Amino acid sequence: MRNFEDDPTLEDLLTSDQLKRLNRMLSALCREPVEISGNRDSGAVALEFNLETVGWLSGGSSGQERLAAADLVSFLMMFIAKYRLAANLHHDTTEASYAELQKQNEALKASEARYRALSSQLQDKVDEQVAVIKQAQMDLYESARLRSVGQLAAGVAHEINNPIGFMSSNLKVAGEYVSDLRQMVPDTDQNRELLDDFADLIGESSDGASRIASIVSDLKTFSSIDQADYTLCDVNELLSSAVHLLQTEYGQDLDILEKPGELPKISGHPSRLSQTFYNLLDNAAQALRAGEQGTQGGRILAKTSVDSDGVRVVIQDNGCGIAEDIREQVFDAFFTSRPVGAGTGLGLTVARDTVRAHRGTIQIDSREGKGTRVTLSLPVR
Amino acid sequence: MADHSPEENRLALKVVFYGPALSGKTTNLMQLHSLLNPQRKGELMVLETRDDRTLFFDMLPIGLKGDSGLDLRLKLYTVPGQVQHDSTRKAVLSRADAVVFVADSQAGQQDNNATAFGNLEENLDKVGLDIDSLPMAVQFNKRDLPGVVGDAELQQRWAGTPWAPLQMASALHGKGVIDTFRVLLDRLYTEVDREFALHTDHGIDRDTFIRQLSAASEENRA
Numbered sequence A: 001m002r003n004f005e006d007d008p009t010l011e012d013l014l015t016s017d018q019l020k021r022l023n024r025m026l027s028a029l030c031r032e033p034v035e036i037s038g039n040r041d042s043g044a045v046a047l048e049f050n051l052e053t054v055g056w057l058s059g060g061s062s063g064q065e066r067l068a069a070a071d072l073v074s075f076l077m078m079f080i081a082k083y084r085l086a087a088n089l090h091h092d093t094t095e096a097s098y099a100e101l102q103k104q105n106e107a108l109k110a111s112e113a114r115y116r117a118l119s120s121q122l123q124d125k126v127d128e129q130v131a132v133i134k135q136a137q138m139d140l141y142e143s144a145r146l147r148s149v150g151q152l153a154a155g156v157a158h159e160i161n162n163p164i165g166f167m168s169s170n171l172k173v174a175g176e177y178v179s180d181l182r183q184m185v186p187d188t189d190q191n192r193e194l195l196d197d198f199a200d201l202i203g204e205s206s207d208g209a210s211r212i213a214s215i216v217s218d219l220k221t222f223s224s225i226d227q228a229d230y231t232l233c234d235v236n237e238l239l240s241s242a243v244h245l246l247q248t249e250y251g252q253d254l255d256i257l258e259k260p261g262e263l264p265k266i267s268g269h270p271s272r273l274s275q276t277f278y279n280l281l282d283n284a285a286q287a288l289r290a291g292e293q294g295t296q297g298g299r300i301l302a303k304t305s306v307d308s309d310g311v312r313v314v315i316q317d318n319g320c321g322i323a324e325d326i327r328e329q330v331f332d333a334f335f336t337s338r339p340v341g342a343g344t345g346l347g348l349t350v351a352r353d354t355v356r357a358h359r360g361t362i363q364i365d366s367r368e369g370k371g372t373r374v375t376l377s378l379p380v381r
Numbered sequence B: 001m002a003d004h005s006p007e008e009n010r011l012a013l014k015v016v017f018y019g020p021a022l023s024g025k026t027t028n029l030m031q032l033h034s035l036l037n038p039q040r041k042g043e044l045m046v047l048e049t050r051d052d053r054t055l056f057f058d059m060l061p062i063g064l065k066g067d068s069g070l071d072l073r074l075k076l077y078t079v080p081g082q083v084q085h086d087s088t089r090k091a092v093l094s095r096a097d098a099v100v101f102v103a104d105s106q107a108g109q110q111d112n113n114a115t116a117f118g119n120l121e122e123n124l125d126k127v128g129l130d131i132d133s134l135p136m137a138v139q140f141n142k143r144d145l146p147g148v149v150g151d152a153e154l155q156q157r158w159a160g161t162p163w164a165p166l167q168m169a170s171a172l173h174g175k176g177v178i179d180t181f182r183v184l185l186d187r188l189y190t191e192v193d194r195e196f197a198l199h200t201d202h203g204i205d206r207d208t209f210i211r212q213l214s215a216a217s218e219e220n221r222a
């Protein structure tokens, strides 16, 4: 691109029409016609402008006439050139301003894009945080619910404990009374039958009472209402009471094999651990139910052992297993592969969070149709 | 950026008179036009002005021929000093080979001087030039007026800069104008000789360069 200050050529200064007209006017003033051109003819006089020869003037009747005409042209050129210079400068600065505007525009666009990207990132971050908060809220809700259920259970257990205690001892005494009665009443067939039946009734009631007493004791262990947050826990005891409670819920045909190992006590949160064991056992029981043969032939293994990582708890079933495509999601809160209404799906999330809170690990191995094994590792600390 | 065309054996250099409004840039150029008698001198082109104030620029071409036939031109430009003509100032400044900064000596004008100098720095940067490597002379004009900042004080203030010593002038009275110009030519020669081997290739030594381009009318005639 030419700059405004580049020396103008003859064509820059005058159009060919203007040049022709200038030639005519000059010729009219001179005795002989003169001509301005870019070529140097012999005898032509240089047309100087700003130390620059812009053209040559030839013709005329004498050198003097040529010089006079050239002077006049140079004089005119000066004004034409001034206009040209100013116009070119104006053009240059306008163009430069425009270019600058465009550059600013580009910069503005770029920064706008940056902000847009930032704001979408912000949206992602907000969504993420909202999910975290939702999750925390759910966990909180769930644990509050569990706590109140646990409190209720513990309260009920406490209330039942006394009457069941005196019921048991009363039934025992009543049994002795039946023996006494045998000595006292005449030994007839009818009396013997009556007293045998009486003794059976008292025996069954006594069995029932002791079953109630053991459920109450499991409930108390399970909810650990009278325990501080973190305390030394006997994992076997907690696991066992969870097993018993589950069996109470599912009936005795649920086959749970307990294989407790020798364990050190660990520092932990007893009711949360109980809840975790219960959830995992419950999942296992549901998996059996959903399996081919139902709970028939289904078996749950609840095993504990100790190794260098700490206490290891394995809960294994030979139920339906977890499909590959959903295995990744099993920890998502609310994710549940069970039919709607069968559970909230929070079980595994609660289990994972509890294990995390105990700085342990949880691992799930599953094969669809074969079963699932959940392994918890809890450091002894 | 010197405009050198080896085919035509021509070298055109651009000198820009910069400074705050009304500091006397146009006056400097007009004085050079009338006082100088260099080998070659063109017309002084004063483009649009309003109330004596430059709207576009002024331009004076001068030149000399070297032994090698080198056609050396110097185009002297002034910029409009008024703040609002910044884009014009930038356009005129672009591709400059040297700058004369004309400051106003009056005490009340020192802020304007500083602003204009900052503006020069900024615009040089924008047109891709570096103030530290560009040949430059700094002139404090209007020494004839009362209430100007003292000579010694000014010299001391600028002592640590590459542009010391300052040139003192009263352009309106033609004083210090040629001296300023010569200082500039001296600094310009160093750069141009380095790039175009004025001395070895074209037989133009420093003294010739300065003398031929800044010959005063009387001296020349004498």
Ligand SMILES: Nc1nc2c(ncn2[C@@H]2O[C@H](COP(=O)(O)OP(=O)(O)OP(=O)(O)O)[C@@H](O)[C@H]2O)c(=O)[nH]1
Pocket: B019, B020, B021, B022, B023, B024, B025, B026, B027, B028, B052, B053, B054, B055, B078, B079, B080, B081, B082, B141, B142, B143, B144, B145, B169, B170, B171, B172, B173
């Ligand atoms: N007293 C005095 N006045 C001066 C001197 N030099 C210039 N002036 C006056 O200052 C006024 C401005 O001078 P210019 O040369 O037009 O200033 P400029 O720097 O070209 O101004 P802009 O074109 O607006 O940037 C004129 O009235 C000059 O006569 C000087 O040395 N002494």
Ligand SMILES: [Mg+2]
Pocket: B025, B026, B027, B052, B053, B054, B078, B079, B080, B081
């Ligand atoms: Mg001016």
